[in-house]
Every structure is written in structure tokens, then in C-alpha cells.
Amino acid sequence: MTKNAAYILELINDSTDHLTAEQIYLKLKEQNKKTVLATVYNNLSSLYEQGLIRKISVPGCSDRYDKIKRHDHLVCQKCGKLSDITLEDLTKSLQKQTRISILSYDLKINYLCSECQKKL
Ligand SMILES: [Zn+2]
Ligand SMILES: [Zn+2]
The missing domain is CATH 1.10.10.10 (Winged helix-like DNA-binding domain superfamily/Winged helix DNA-binding domain)
Structure with a gap:
């Protein structure tokens, strides 16, 4: 490197x-x-x-x-601000439901951040 x-x-x-x-x-x-x-x-x-x-x-x-460390994201729908959240690893449960082997997933949860909420 x-x-x-x-x-x-x-x-x-x-x-x-x-x-x-x-x-x-x-x-x-x-x-x-x-x-x-x-x-x-x-x-x-x-x-x-x-x-x-x-x-x-x-x-x-x-x-x-x-x-790369596993974590998920909250994404503000208005300004695009990203915040980290840590949820349980869903890989196992997804694999069980889909019966396919999952390499990784990228979870984004949409929300409005507090600044954007104030502007509503
Ligand atoms: Zn925002
Ligand atoms: Zn992050």
C-alpha cells in the first residue's frame, strides 16, 4: 500500500x-x-x-x-446528512428467509434530521 x-x-x-x-x-x-x-x-x-x-x-x-466495521445508517431525506446506527446483524435472518447466502447488505433508514424538521 x-x-x-x-x-x-x-x-x-x-x-x-x-x-x-x-x-x-x-x-x-x-x-x-x-x-x-x-x-x-x-x-x-x-x-x-x-x-x-x-x-x-x-x-x-x-x-x-x-x-468497513459493520454498522447501518440513518439518512436525512432532505439534506443527505448521515448518522451511524448499530442494529443487530440481520444476515442470518435474511438468509433464513431468502434461503440464499448473503455477502453483505447496506441498510439505509430514511428520516428527517432535527435541523430539517425545524424548517418544515
Ligand atoms: Zn437534514
Ligand atoms: Zn457510517
């Missing part, structure tokens, strides 16, 4: 935010002024392909990157 990839992985694993490629790029730039955005994208896609990070796509928002 390159130094940049290792740094990006560490950044994602240490963060409780869900960082976009641009946010990662800005942090990387603080370390190394020569960093270009394409490097960040390349590293992110290779980390993703290796199964070391996960990617969260919400329509209308930039993709966000997250640690």
Missing part, C-alpha cells in the same frame, strides 16, 4: 464523519501540498475494490466513504 493510501485509510477509520473525496483531498493536502484530487480518487477506488472501505451513495449527494 502506498503512503497516500495508508493515510486515507487511517483518515476514514479514525473519522466519525462520512468524508467525501473532496474532504479527504483537503486533509491530504495539509500533509502534502503536491497532492492532486485524481490521486485521492484512485486511492479511494483501490481501497474500495480491496474491501477496506465502504462507499455510501445517496442520490443528490457526493459519494461518502466510511469504515
